[in-house]
Amino acid sequence: MNGPFIIFALLNVGFVLLISPLFMSLIKKVKARAQGRCGPGLFQTYYTIAKLLRKETVYSSASSWVMRVTPYVCLSMAVVAALFVPLLYVPEPVAGIGNVILFLYLLGIARFFMALSGLDAGSAFGGIGSSREMSLAAVIEPTSIVVLAALAVVARSLNFLEIARDSAGMLFPVSATMILIGVSLFIILIVETGRIPVDNPETHLELTMVHEAMVLEQSGRNLAMIEYAGAIKQTLLIAILVLVLMPFGLVTELSVAGVLFAMALFVVKGSVISVIIGLFESSMAKMRLFSLPNLFIIAFFFSVLTIFIEVFA
Amino acid sequence: MTDVSFVDGLVRFIFVAVLITAAFLLSTRSLPSLLRTYQLQSLLLAMLAVVFSFVEGSAVLLWIAILTVVSKVLVIPYFIGEIQERISIRRDLEFHYLAPASSILVSIALIIGVYLSLGNILSSAYAKVEPIFFIGAVIGISLMLMGMLVIFSRTKAITKVLGFLSMENGVLLFGICVTELPFIIEVMIMIDLIILILLTTILTVGIDSTIEAYNEKVRQYSLWTVREEDAP
Amino acid sequence: MIGVILYLLFAGLFALLLGTVLPLLIRREDKPVRTVSLIATALGSAFLAVAALPVLFSATTVSATLWHLLPGIDFTVVLDRLSSLFLLILGVVGLADAIYSFGYVEHGGHPMRRNLLVSLMNLFLLSMGMVVLAGNMVQFLVFWEMMAVSSLFLVLYDFESEGIGRAGLFYAVMTQLSTVFLFIGFILLYGETGTFALVPASPLASPGALAAFLCLFLGFSVKAGVIPFHKWLPYAHPASPSNISALMSGVMLKVAVYGLVRAVLDIFALDFTSGAVILLFGITSAILGIIYAYKETDIKGLLAYSSIENIGIIFSGIGLAVIFSDLGMPELSTLSLLAALFHSFNHALFKSLLFMTAGSVVAATHTRNMEEMGGLVHRMPFTAGLFCTGAIAIAAFPPLNGFVGELMLFESLFFGLQVVDPLTKVLLIFALSLFALTGALAAACFVKAFGITFLAHPRSDRAVHAEEACRSMLIGPAILAFLCIATGIGSFQIFSALGYDLPLPDMLVVGMLIVVTLGAVVLVVRATASRETRVTETWGCGLLSQNGRMEYTGTGYSEPVVTIFSSIYRTEKKIDRTWLDPDRAIVAGTRAGISLIKFFEEYLYLPVARGTLAVSSLVQIFHAGTLDTYILYIFVSIVILVLGVGWFI
Structure with missing residues (x-):
């Protein structure tokens, strides 16, 4: 734990915490505009979280400590995971922080507890959501790992911080294969954040819902924490995509001007990706649950091909 | 334009995109999007031909690109689109022998298998010197085999035709990357294809009935040959 | 130093022997007999663990020849670094299991039979310890057979119950098959080396040695429950008493792993193909094991299938080690071998933990069916907490130990992808994607296991009347739970102390980060958010009260995965409709059924059995x-x- 790393940790986590709700509202805004509605303001997610924090929390009488612990676990895992993906400044990795697999599994703990809390209240909706979420997570996992393997092969490193250090300051991705990896990462982003066509974040209709059903029994401050954790997770995945496709702007030397510039740049880059996500969602219809594996297998095909092309050609 | 790594990246991107379109041909259920996928595939091949023609400075490849765009991106999809409009089948939901997921896994295996066997056939030195062309050849043959998969694993005639067309695209890709087929043969193949599409149109619309009923049907659907007669 | 280690070793073995003999000699029905015997078990296991530790960390070899049995065959005890790891596993699990058994053996059964259980458990531990310590083939085989027979009796402990006889039969046949293969393997090995010593002077690579390896591999695979030789495992593990299931899954399977690792490292010099074969068997077991586990509603059956999965992961690590060492990459080879060994250790810890806590649950509810449990987190809070720790560990989440083992395996695959030739890369990508699937399914599987068993409303009266397990049945698993966390968090330091510098994240730092963040989040939320809470009933779509019948069931939970992987499960959905009218418009009645084809039983085991029957009818x-x-x-x-x-x- 050296000085630069602590600065990085504070800077990165603080920035992620600050900016995550913005992208959430931005996507909503884009979707609303695409549907011809005006849509919520850009600060709506901040207001929602603040409102939820002030509300009382309702627990089911059937629920146990699992329900009470889950929101804290989700939020802290998201915050710890925020140390793994550099947004502004990239230090030398310390103690293996930045390891891609560890990152994936940190998000996994949050999902594990969330799925348990879905079962905890004894409601059938929670069970449905939990079962579907874990099944989908299982089916997409090979794709995630193979994409990360492709990333590791291309970037010759297993650590996001190292990958970022190698590519920082470059205008274009390190290699053309990165664009292909970017496409796969985009699909993973869509699946992990539960967006159309995999899941619909807007509806609470029991037939379509996956993620929303799982958190149906959460309320008040707990719901606020879970929503916040979701927003952070989304920002981190966007940041990985940015890292792969648009590495320009990351600084490797600490300076106030550089960091400020990187912040501004990240907001722009993140907004671009958020707009793309919003448009993508608007142009799609929700898929039937059991036709999702087909989509995933095409994503898997894609990432395998990426490695294949990178390795063989 | 001659930046090697840029061209290299572009070609790789096209290769992957072509295979992805083939995967979509194996799994998509809606006929209109199947058709669009085929169109995209052909367009990608045309782009590849353009890229190669700039790299090698060969005019023939440019001609092939133009021909591909005209025939496979415009004419053939137009005819097939016409058929679709008339037979009013929008979806192809049934699969024979292989479900889409397994046929995609099978095609991954196929690609690897083709890579290995081609590696044995073409000398390994060749694979080392021109890895991009070698991969192109591998992908061409895989595309052909995946087209065949489409033909036997899907049930609707139009999908089968698209599978066949995708097979031909595989041959084209192989031709672009390895053997440099003479231009005239390429033209012949195109004409062949167009005739095939005409025949298919006729067959899908009318194979099930007598000549009279068939004539009636052709008139009823007002396909192109009859269009002038029909026009008052 | 060596003298002390030997003393500890013999003290441990002697204590186990005492624990075996005592309940048989003193034919009394009261509890003290069993207590004394179990204290002997606990002490013996502790001694063995303490003896193993210095050997493991200093990499010395301790050996002693006790007496000459026959010319050329000595009764030798050898403890080197490899066997010390497995002796440590035995010691730790044995200690925790002995403590657990104080409470557990008093549940049900005639007192004399309980005495027998305790005695056989000691014998089982003793024979496994002697297998690990064996210095020559004869010793190895004798104790291997002793281990098989004692565990067979333990499987048959509750022989009046339904299904136990079948389990015993399967187990007896398969375990003897394993011994037969080992016999042939060792005879072939003797033909190659001309000595009965387990470890030859130099590793063998001749064709004869390859045949010997094949036989040994088959023998160990059958015992380890590798698919397709796994069929006995999901019968035998649920059938035996839970303290024995913990030993069988935690230790006995590892003894088979020990045999394979010994063969791979010291006896044979293997090439790429053998490595690939081990890897393929490993991956197949891993993925199929967890897929079958996911569908189980019998809680111990689920754990048994999950053991198959973990053994698959261990075998894959061994296979990768062979592949990398044949390709001349010693660092990667070491990494994957360490992954396999560390995972063996981890699996012993958390699977025993899970079997013990599941045993407490089964003892409290008198059923193994998860669909009749539920709501136990309120009635058995400590057991629930322990089971949850085990579930997090086995689902491989950081910073617990299960994660570190899988991370090492993933890393060796990732690094391997960067260096090997194209063909091997294909193999590695294949392995990688299946591992990822296995890992994620394992997480889903243990959400189901914990969620359906412990959370929400009770699903039956049995669950309503369940009571928390007694203290000894909590302390035993608690030791293991603590070790799961400790070895996970200290993994980096442990490997440094062992002398390996691995490219692992420092889990101590990660663990600290998690704790600090968790603390910070709690503080901030406490400071800023409203503290009002209300406890009320779950919304039941307008129904007045929610009950266990309305919850999501375990079968329902696994339905999406069952549908997605229906081609693997080979489920057959059959719908028969009868119609009232000839035009088939009005349905008179419908019968629907789902049947599960037992693939391996139907297409592998039964044909072999029929063939054997045909031959024997000739005889x-x-x-x-x-x-x-x-x-x-x-x-x-x-x-x-x-x-x-x-x-x-």
Whole structure:
């Protein structure tokens, strides 16, 4: 734990915490505009979280400590995971922080507890959501790992911080294969954040819902924490995509001007990706649950091909 | 334009995109999007031909690109689109022998298998010197085999035709990357294809009935040959 | 130092021997007999663990020849670094299991039979310890067989219950099959080396050695429950008492792993193909094991299938080690071998933990069916907490130990992808994607196991009346739970102390980060958010009260995965409709059913069994059953032998 790393940790986590709700509202805004509605303001997610924090929390009488612990676990895992993906400044990795697999599994703990809390209240909706979420997570996992393997092969490193250090300051991705990896990462982003066509974040209709059903029994401050954790997770995945496709702007030397510039740049880059996500969602219809594996297998095909092309050609 | 790594990246991107379109041909259920996928595939091949023609400075490849765009991106999809409009089948939901997921896994295996066997056939030195062309050849043959998969694993005639067309695209890709087929043969193949599409149109619309009923049907659907007669 | 280690070793073994003999000699029905015997078990296991530790960390080899049995065959105890790891596993799990058993054995069964259980458990531990310590083939085989027989009796402990006889039969046949293969393997090995010593002077690579390896591999695979030789495992583990299931899954499977690792490292010099074969068997077991586990509603059956998965992961690590060492990449080879060994250790910890806590649950609810449990987190809070720790560990989440083992395996695959030739890369990508699937399914599987068993409303009266397990049944698993966390968090330091510098994240730092963040989040939320809470009933779509019948069931939970992988499960959905009218418009009635084809049983085991039966019916012709006929046979064969000897020599 050296000085630069602590600065990085504070800077990165603080920035992620600050900016995550913005992208959430931005996507909503884009979707609303695409549907011809005006849509919520850009600060709506901040207001929602603040409102939820002030509300009382309702627990089911059937629920146990699992329900009470889950929101804290989700939020802290998201915050710890925020140390793994550099947004502004990239230090030398310390103690293996930045390891891609560890990152994936940190998000996994949050999902594990969330799925348990879905079962905890004894409601059938929670069970449905939990079962579907874990099944989908299982089916997409090979794709995630193979994409990360492709990333590791291309970037010759297993650590996001190292990958970022190698590519920082470059205008274009390190290699053309990165664009292909970017496409796969985009699909993973869509699946992990539960967006159309995999899941619909807007509806609470029991037939379509996956993620929303799982958190149906959460309320008040707990719901606020879970929503916040979701927003952070989304920002981190966007940041990985940015890292792969648009590495320009990351600084490797600490300076106030550089960091400020990187912040501004990240907001722009993140907004671009958020707009793309919003448009993508608007142009799609929700898929039937059991036709999702087909989509995933095409994503898997894609990432395998990426490695294949990178390795063989 | 001659930046090697840029061209290299572009070609790789096209290769992957072509295979992805083939995967979509194996799994998509809606006929209109199947058709669009085929169109995209052909367009990608045309782009590849353009890229190669700039790299090698060969005019023939440019001609092939133009021909591909005209025939496979415009004419053939137009005819097939016409058929679709008339037979009013929008979806192809049934699969024979292989479900889409397994046929995609099978095609991954196929690609690897083709890579290995081609590696044995073409000398390994060749694979080392021109890895991009070698991969192109591998992908061409895989595309052909995946087209065949489409033909036997899907049930609707139009999908089968698209599978066949995708097979031909595989041959084209192989031709672009390895053997440099003479231009005239390429033209012949195109004409062949167009005739095939005409025949298919006729067959899908009318194979099930007598000549009279068939004539009636052709008139009823007002396909192109009859269009002038029909026009008052 | 070496003297002390040897003393500890013999003290441990002697204590186990004492624990075996005591309940048999003192034929009394009261509890003190069993208590004394279990104290002997606990002490013996502790001694063995303490003896193993210095050997593991200093990499010395301790050996002692006790007496000469026959010319060329000594009774030798050898403890080197490899066997010390497995002895440590045995010691730790044995200690925790002995503590657990204080409470557990008093549940049900005639007192005399409980005495027998305790005695056999000691014998089982003793024989496994002696297998690990064996210095020559004869010793290895004798104790291996002792281990098989004692565990067979333990499986049959509750023999009156339904299904136990079948489990025992399966187990007996398969375990003998394993011994037969080992016998052949060792005989072939003796033919190659000419000595009974387990470890030859230099690793063998001749074709004869390859045949020997194949036999040994099959033998160990059967014992380890690798698919397709796994069928006994999901029968035997649920059937036996839970403290024994914990030993079988935690230790006995590892003894088989020990055999394989010993063979791979010291006895044979293997090439790429053998490595790939081990890897393929490993991956197959891993993925199929967890897929079958996911569908189980019998909680111990689920754990048994999950053992198959973990053994698959361990075997894959061994396979990768062989592949990398054949390709000349010693660092990667070490990494994957360490992954396999560390995972063996981890699996012993958390699977025993899970079997013990599941045993507490089964003892409290008198059923193994998860669909009849539920709501136990309120009734058995400590057991629930322990089970949850085990579930997090086995689902491989940081910073617990299960994660570190899988991370090492993933890393060796990732690094391997960067260096090997294209063909091997294909193999590695294949392995990688299946591992990812396995890992994620394992997480889903243990959400189901914990969620359906412990959370929400009770699903039956049995669950309503469940009570928390007694203290010893909590302390035993608690030791293991603590070790799961400790070895996970300290993994980096442990490997440094062992002398390996691995490219692992420092889990101590990660663990601290998690704790600090968790603390910070709690503080911030406490400071900023409203603290009002209300407890009320779950919304039941307008129904007045929610009950256990309305919850999501375990079967429902696994339905999406079952549908997605229906081609693997080989489920057959059958719908028969009858119609009232000839045009089939009005349905008179419908029968629907889902049947599960037991693939391996139907297509592998039964054909083999039928073949064997056919052959034996041929032999049966000669069995007239009268003594005179048999004497005639003996006479004829002796005459043939005598004449034959005269003819040929």
